[in-house]
Amino acid sequence: MFQPIGDAGRAALVERRIAEAITGGVLAPGTKLPAESELAKLFGVAPVTARESLQSLRDRRLVVTRRGRNGGSFVVETANAAEFGTRALRDMSRVALRDLAAHYLAVTGACVALAAQRADPSEIMHIRGRLDRFTGNDPLVWRRLADDAHLEISALSQSARLTREQMRLQAEFSPFLALVDASETDRDRSRSQLLALLDAVSEADSAAATSLVRESITEAVDRLIDRQAELAGS
Amino acid sequence: MTAEVTTVASRAVSAVDGYFADALDALEAWQLDIARDIAAARRSGPLTTSRLDELVAPYARQTLDTPGISVYGAGFIAALDSLADAASHLAWWQGPQRARLTLANQAINKGNIDYSELEWYRVPMLTGEAHIAGPYVDYLCSDEYTITVAAPVSIDDEFVGVTGLDVLIDTVERDLTPRLVKLGSAITIVNSAGRVVVSTNRRVATGESLRGDGYRDAERVPCVRTPLEIVLI
Numbered sequence: 001m002f003q004p005i006g007d008a009g010r011a012a013l014v015e016r017r018i019a020e021a022i023t024g025g026v027l028a029p030g031t032k033l034p035a036e037s038e039l040a041k042l043f044g045v046a047p048v049t050a051r052e053s054l055q056s057l058r059d060r061r062l063v064v065t066r067r068g069r070n071g072g073s074f075v076v077e078t079a080n081a082a083e084f085g086t087r088a089l090r091d092m093s094r095v096a097l098r099d100l101a102a103h104y105l106a107v108t109g110a111c112v113a114l115a116a117q118r119a120d121p122s123e124i125m126h127i128r129g130r131l132d133r134f135t136g137n138d139p140l141v142w143r144r145l146a147d148d149a150h151l152e153i154s155a156l157s158q159s160a161r162l163t164r165e166q167m168r169l170q171a172e173f174s175p176f177l178a179l180v181d182a183s184e185t186d187r188d189r190s191r192s193q194l195l196a197l198l199d200a201v202s203e204a205d206s207a208a209a210t211s212l213v214r215e216s217i218t219e220a221v222d223r224l225i226d227r228q229a230e231l232a233g234s
Numbered sequence: 235m236t237a238e239v240t241t242v243a244s245r246a247v248s249a250v251d252g253y254f255a256d257a258l259d260a261l262e263a264w265q266l267d268i269a270r271d272i273a274a275a276r277r278s279g280p281l282t283t284s285r286l287d288e289l290v291a292p293y294a295r296q297t298l299d300t301p302g303i304s305v306y307g308a309g310f311i312a313a314l315d316s317l318a319d320a321a322s323h324l325a326w327w328q329g330p331q332r333a334r335l336t337l338a339n340q341a342i343n344k345g346n347i348d349y350s351e352l353e354w355y356r357v358p359m360l361t362g363e364a365h366i367a368g369p370y371v372d373y374l375c376s377d378e379y380t381i382t383v384a385a386p387v388s389i390d391d392e393f394v395g396v397t398g399l400d401v402l403i404d405t406v407e408r409d410l411t412p413r414l415v416k417l418g419s420a421i422t423i424v425n426s427a428g429r430v431v432v433s434t435n436r437r438v439a440t441g442e443s444l445r446g447d448g449y450r451d452a453e454r455v456p457c458v459r460t461p462l463e464i465v466l467i
Contacts, residue, residue, distance in 0.1 A: 042336050118443050120427040126351055155371040158429075158441030160379040163371040204445075 010045050015053040017043075020171050022062045025081035025140045033063065033073040081140060082182070085175035089224060090231045097176075097228070101221045104169045105214060108150065111166055112209040114157035116201045124202040127152050131194065142187050143178045149194055153201060179227060180220045190216070243455040243464050246421050249413045251459040253406075254383065256302040258364050258459065261385040261397045264293040268310060268397060273389045280318030283325075286310070287334070290325040297399050298332060303409070307376055307400040309335075311384075313359075313393050314350055322347045328376055328400065335375055349374070358386035358396045366460050369403045369431055369441065379403045379441070381431070403440060407432045422465045435467060 021027040033054075034042060040050035054073055057063040065073045089097070127149050134145050147170055154166040181187045193216045200208040271289045275281050290310040297308035307328030314322050324347070326335040349355045352374075353367035364385035372380040384398040414421045414434045422433035428444045438444075444452075444465060453466040 044333050044336065118429070118441055120429070120443065122427070130351070151373060155373050158369065158371060158379065160371050160377065163373055164377050167373060167377075 010043075011049045011052040011056070014039075014043050014045060014050065015056045018053065018057060019060065019062055022057075022075050022079050023081060023084040023175060024171070025143070027075050027079075029075055029077045029079040031075045033075070035072065081143075081175065081178060085179045086231065089176060089179060089228055092228075094225060094228065097224060098221060100169075100173060100176075101217055104173045105217045107162060107165045107169055108154065108217070109210045109213050111154035111157045111159070111162050112197065112201060112213055113206040114159060114162070115153050116204050116206040116209045118158050119153075119156040119201055121202045123156055124198050128195070128198050131191065131198075137184055137187075139178065139181060139187065142181065142191075143174065146177070146181070146190060146194060147174050149198075153197070156201070176224055177220060180223050240455075242417050242419050242421070243453060243466060245417050246414055246423075246464040247455060247457050249417075250410065250423055250462055250464065251457050253303065253410055253413075254366060254460045254462075256300060257305070257366075257383040257399055257401065258385070260297050260300040260303075260305070261364060261383060261399060264296070265385050265387055265397055268293060269387050269389050269394065272387075272394055281316075282319045283312075283317055283323045286312060286317065286323060287325045291327070293397070294325070294327045295332070297397075298327065300399070303401060304405045305399045306378070306380070306402045306405070307335075308398065310387070310395055310397050311349065311355060312395040314348070316394055322349065324349075324375070326375060326398075347374070354382040354384040354398055355396055358384045359393055362386055362388075366425075366462065368425065369429060372400065376400055376402070381406060403431070407440065420467055422467050424463050424465055426461050426463070431462065438467065 018027070018033070033039065036050050036054060037047055039054070040047040043050065054063065054065070057073075058065060062076060062079065063073050064076050065071070131145065131149060134142065136142075150170060151163070151167060155163045157163065177190075181190050193212065197209060197212045197216075200212055268289065272281065272286075275285055275289060293310070294308045298305050307326060309324060309326035309328075312323045312325070317323055324335055327333065328335060353370070354365065357363075357365040357367065364383065366381060366383050368381040369379055370382075372378060372382070378400075380400045380402055382398055382400050384396040386393060387395050387397060410423070410432050411434060414423075414432070420433070420435040422435055422438050422444070423431040424444055425431060430438055430440050430442050430444065432440055444467075449465070449467060455464045457463065
């Protein structure tokens with residue numbers, strides 16, 4: 001009871017940051033995590049807090065700890081972003097999925113509407129430039145690029161609150177969007193949707209920007225629900 | 235432009251320049267020192283992120299204590315690919331606890347955070363001059379609506395990073411608006427993209443862009459030391 005208030009929450013916070021990095025594919029399978037004491041220092045928490053979060057990550061089978069000379073904590077070799085997404089989708093109820101999408105849409109829609117009023121076209125050009133430079137076909141790279149672009153558009157709303165909310169929801173929703181963008185054709189379609197959104201924001205067309213976001217989310221949810229049904233059948 | 239208008243605008247210029255001069259001076263105070271420290275550290279071995287953190291920490295503390303302006307975050311951002319053990323690094327302290335910034339992927343797999351196109355990095359790097367970036371939502375460091383003041387650091391001709399400090403727009407509004415209100419007429423401060431930083435006009439919101447017909451004929455006067463503009467609306 002004499003543990004500083006907030007420290008209990010801190011272990012969960014450290015756990016969530018690392019878990020998101022693993023499930024989102026930022027930390028690759030097999031990556032060695034820093035030692036407990038180092039991890040504590042990095043996140044500015046007590047060593048006991050770091051130990052607790054590592055334990056939770058082990059319990060969730062995201063991390064394995066090996067003893068010995070080449071020991072330490074590692075991201076599990078089977079960590080695969082698509083797999084995590086698929087499992088989460090299978091375990092989620094349809095009502096929860098639709099609710100998550102509704103929340104995501106409400107926030108992202110508000111962000112793009114404000115961004116359309118407030119962004120300078122030069123700022124949109126920077127985002128577009130990065131999308132244009134992407135030529136590869138790596139789904140993980142594409143997902144991160146698309147997430148970054150959505151975050152940057154949201155930040156152009158000039159609202160710190162909405163941007164923070166968008167970031168939080170994106171971390172939750174992005175693994176599902178990755179499932180929608182599984183094939184190259186799907187990614188091409190997402191890319192055109194994103195480019196159309198950038199055009200609308202650049203042209204200060206709030207209404208068009210909002211409805212483009214609504215269309216793409218609605219379409220994504222339809223396809224996720226189809227996928228969910230397939231998973232249940234298999 | 236009437237004489238009266240000119241006087242108000244030039245007083246506003248002094249107020250805005252004076253306010254941000256404290257921030258610019260605070261960074262310029264260690265721009266050369268950190269270059270010297272980095273050069274010395276490189277001579278004794280490869281420069282790592284943790285060594286860089288040690289070098290920057292005292293300067294960041296000093297910057298967070300800058301008199302006259304309440305600084306939210308401060309530190310040094312290394313030039314991309316300039317360190318031995320990471321592609322990018324922010325040696326940054328922020329918030330009431332002055333906590334060192336930890337980004338999960340930066341901390342664990344030394345992942346590359348590409349800040350090459352962000353205004354506070356790009357402009358000082360390209361111009362070789364200090365810059366005031368924003369207002370913008372800083373989703374990398376503070377997650378707040380912020381202005382970042384940044385100054386380039388070079389060793390001989392090699393760009394090695396930027397020193398920087400964040401001031402929350404909330405703070406700028408509290409500090410600057412009362413000084414502008416005293417000048418009597420409506421004054422709006424905008425950045426080079428026409429985005430409102432603060433305004434004494436209750437109907438002009440921070441963050442909005444001054445575009446369109448209503449604003450085209452407004453008097454505009456550029457500041458001298460900062461890339462901001464005074465608009466009399």
